Amino acid sequence: MLHSVELTAVSAGRDLRIDQRTVHQLIEVGTLQPERRPPPTRPVRLAPRPPRLAGREGLLAVIRDRLTSLGPSPRLLALHGLGGVGKTSVAVEYAHRHQDDYGLIWQLAAEDTTTLSAGYGELATLLGARDLVDSADPVAQVHAALATRTDRWLLLLDNVADAAAIHDLLPPAGDGHVLLTTRSAHWPDTLDLEVPVLDRKVAAEYLMASAAEGDAHSAATLAGELGSLPLALDQAASYLRATGRKLHEYLELLREHRAELLSRGLPWGYAAPVLSTWDLSLQRLQSSDPAAITLLRLLACCAPEAIPYRLLLPPDSEPPVFEDPGIGPLVEPLLQDVFAVEDAITGLRRFSLVGPPSGGAVSMHRLVQAVTLDRLRSEHRSAWRRAVAALVEAAMPDDPHRPETWAVYATLFPHARATLRPDSPGVLKLVDYLGASGDYRTAQVVQEEVHTDSVERLGAEHPDALRAHTALAKWTGMAGNPTAARDMLARLLPVCDRVWGSHDTETLSVEVHLADWTGQAGDWARARDICAAVLPRRRRLSGDDHPETLRVWSELGFWTGQAGDAAGARAHFDELLPIKERVLGAEHPDVLASRDQYARWVGETGDPATARDICTTLLALHERISGAENHGTLWIRGNHAWWTGKAGDPVAARDLYAGLLSVRERVSGPEHPATLVARGNLAYWTAHAGDPASARDQFAALLPIRRRILGPEHPETLLVQSNLIHWTGEAGDPAGARDQFTVMLASCEQTLGTEHWVTLNVRDKLAMWTARCAG
Incomplete structure (x- = not known):
């Protein structure tokens, strides 16, 4: 029986060279006669098997499938990914798991081509290949030996710089597999396989097992903070085992002392802790590609996922005004031509510091972001964050109420949240976008931050804080709590009386908001009475023709109808509409909105056919003025469908709502409030249609x-x-x-x-x- 002897390196990523005295230990012995040993047939040089490799079964199966699928030999596969993601551990685990399938397994350190060439020399000696070709070329000797072997072999080339660095070192022939690890993402599609971070659930389970505790919440939160990066997880696990700390304690330390904590400890199988694992990459970029370093710092200030670099850095565009004068000269080269940012992305991909670009966006691991910013002095970090905030604001479309801008706002939203201060003009645009697109709950959350910030900076009774408080009440009501909105405004109104005076325009505006949310909370008569009390004061202050006077007048008519007096509301709008048309023009949006209200009260007083006809006329006007898919046009389209049904044709109403719903879902989104109203009305007329x-x-x-x-x-x-x-x-x-x-x-x-x-x-x-x- 033949016996094999393995020599394993101490750990992956360290110097794998061996002394020549050990070479003869790597042969298979065929007899017990020491003076006549056969040539080596099963050399194995491989780092120790990872003691615990979590969450990689699927990836290992893909590696096996890619290496053993049909195709020319040798088969090459490049495992690429961020430093610390566990590429070497995966490669070594694969080799151990399938070692019986190979007659030769040899792992070589490949970061430096000189070291790699020397490693080939050792293997050439072991294989008895020194006489096959020119003895001065160990690479050619190993290639020749591998080409003639009848069994399958596996080479592991660890930490390859890039494809060009090893192009001439790859075996050209033979029944073998070459599995290499690299940070460079620049490989042909048929040869590359990206090693991702772990699934967050797997990462959390690993932390709980390492800490021998069941704090699932802290484990999941910590896994998220560490970005599920295997090196960071192993470093945390090692620290927890060494110190006996709990998961929640490590989480607190990480948040308060991240840089120091991530520099402590060296997990098994890694050459460096998290904080220094990307230092060499950053140093190389700093000297060879300063534009890539600039882009890296900009991206590090954003949210980690789907960073829209093309939106933030459009080519041939004027940069915004940066607060720090030193930032502009660094960013401007990225805006000079269409290739500048793309070249910088390519530079970052050389070291897998960003994910693959897709649709003008890249992702960036949160720890890479943290380390990038931690390398800067505090004042420089703040300057870069302010620079990204300026880029985000510059990328925001002018009118957040237009549906065609919502996709851009949705893309920018997480990065605006990561960079904009609550008092930034861009935050108010975000709130308007959220409200216009129907995300009232998030609008409320953001507005609450704006209000809190204004109170902390200016005081609760500063005019800006009062305006922010009024807006918060609005979004609180829109988010589904009209009673809370009403109560907030009721408490706010006396403060406004004291600060501005009871007859000031801003106080009257708050009072009208109070009427609105009082009605929305169900007290329609009280809403009507508040409007009735405000209207004469507004008329005295601003005159009958002022737009705000006309708005209060309209509100009074609406709540009069809601309170049960449809005839009174109809008479109200009979009086108001001619004034509005004279002041604003017959096609002003506010006039059209009042005509829509008038149609409703005409219908409610028993004349749905006339209401339908009014809506028919309004619909044609809206389509001509604003277009067929404008929000106001679609709203009138729904009202036309409603009164068509009420006028005696429920089947037509159902069909009109069905057509409207498909447009609403496409234009406004499937969960926009107006879309949901259309869905409810479609159901209503479906029922009435039988x-x-x-x-x-x-x-x-x-x-x-x-x-x-x-x-x-x-x-x-x-x-x-x-x-x-x-x-x-x-x-x-x-x-x-x-x-x-x-x-x-x-x-x-x-x-x-x-x-x-x-x-x-x-x-x-x-x-x-x-x-x-x-x-």
């Missing part, structure tokens, strides 16, 4: 979306729930409708009160279904 079961199913699909976006107690959510229950009864389950309305009524009475209009509506529905079940 298909209550389909309506029930449509409301059932809509309800969880409404709950998630607006909350379970928002009136719009409750109306969808009420419709779902009602059409459940109409579809054949009256007892189910009765029982569900019983539960819903108790909930509404508890959360909204017994006299809220939603509560009253549910009470009426319960009475109806109770009677139908009894009869």
Whole structure:
């Protein structure tokens, strides 16, 4: 029986050269006669197997498949990725796992071509290849020996600089595999395989096992802070084992002393800790590609994922004004031509410091960002962050209310959040974009930060803080809590009276907002009365023709109708519309909005056909003025469909809403509030067109979306729930409708009160279904 002897290096990434005295230990012995040993047939030189390799089964399977698939021999595969991502560990694990498939396995340090050539010399001697070709060329000798072997072989070339550095060192022939590790991402598609960071769940489980504790929350948070980078995870695990600290303690240390903590300890199998593992790459870039270093610092200030470098650095563009005069000369070269940024990206990809570019964006590991910025003095870090903030603001479209700008705002949003101060003009644009696109909850979160910042900087009663507070109330209401919005404004109004005076325009504006959210919270009569009290003061202050006077006048008409006086609201708009048209012009958006309101009250007073005809005229005007897919046009289109149904044609209303919904989903997004209104109205007219079961199913699909976006107690959510229950009864389950309305009524009475209009509506529905079940 033949026996093999393995010599393993101490760890991957260290010097793998061996003394010539050990060469003869690497041969297989065929007999016990020491004076006549056969030539070596199974040399193995391989780093020790990683003691614990988590989350790499899928990657190892891909490596096996890529190396053993049909194709010319030898087969080459380049494992590339960020320093510390575990490329060498994966390669070594693969070799250990499949060592029985190879007659030769040899690992060589390849970062320096001279060291690699010397390693080839050692292997040539071992293989007895010194006489095959010119003895002065060990590379050619090894190539010749490998080409003639009848068994399969595996070479591991560790830490290759790039493809050009080893082009002439790769075996040209033979039944073998070459598996190399490299930070360079520049390889042909057929040869490269990127080694990603670990899945966050796997990383968290690894940390819990290493710390021997079950704090899943701290483990997941720490895994996120470390970006699931294997080197950082191993370094953390080593520190935890050595010190006995808990996961939450390490997390606190990382946040407070990141640079020092990441420089401590050297995990098994790695040549350097996290903090220094990218130093050489950064040093090389600093001397050879200063534009790449500039781009690296800019990207390091952004959020880590999908950094839109083309948006931030458009070619042939004027740079914004940077606060630090030293930044401009560094950034300007990146804006000079179309290739400048692309070349800098290529430079960063040489060391896998950024992910592969896609659609003008790249990702960057959060620890690379941290290390890049930690290498700068504090004042320089601040200057680079301010520079990126200026680039982000410059990239923002002018009008965040236009749907065609929303994709750009969505792309910039995480990077704006990472760089913009709360008092930046760009933050107000972000809030407007969020509101226009229907993301009221996030608008509320961002506006709350704006308000908090203004209070901390200026004081709670500074005019800017009061305006920020008013805006916060607005987004609180829009996010599904009109009662909280009302209460916020009610508390704010006396402060405004004290700061500005009760007859100041800004105080009156707050009072009108209070009326609006009072009505939205269900007290329509009170909203009407507030508007009635504000209107004469506004008229005295600004005159009858002032736009704000006309706005309050319109609000008074709206809440008059909502409070149950549709005829009064119609008469109100009969009086108001001629004034608005005279002051603003017949085609002004506010005039068109008032004509739309007028149509509603015409319909509510019993003339839906006239309401439909008014909407028909308005729709043509909107399409001509603003285009067929403008938000206002689409809103009028929905109202036209509604009054078409109310005028006696529910089938046409259903079909009109079906057509509107497809446009809304494309233009505004599937979860925009206006899209959801269209979905609800489509379900309503589907039922009235004779298909209550389909309506029930449509409301059932809509309800969880409404709950998630607006909350379970928002009136719009409750109306969808009420419709779902009602059409459940109409579809054949009256007892189910009765029982569900019983539960819903108790909930509404508890959360909204017994006299809220939603509560009253549910009470009426319960009475109806109770009677139908009894009869």
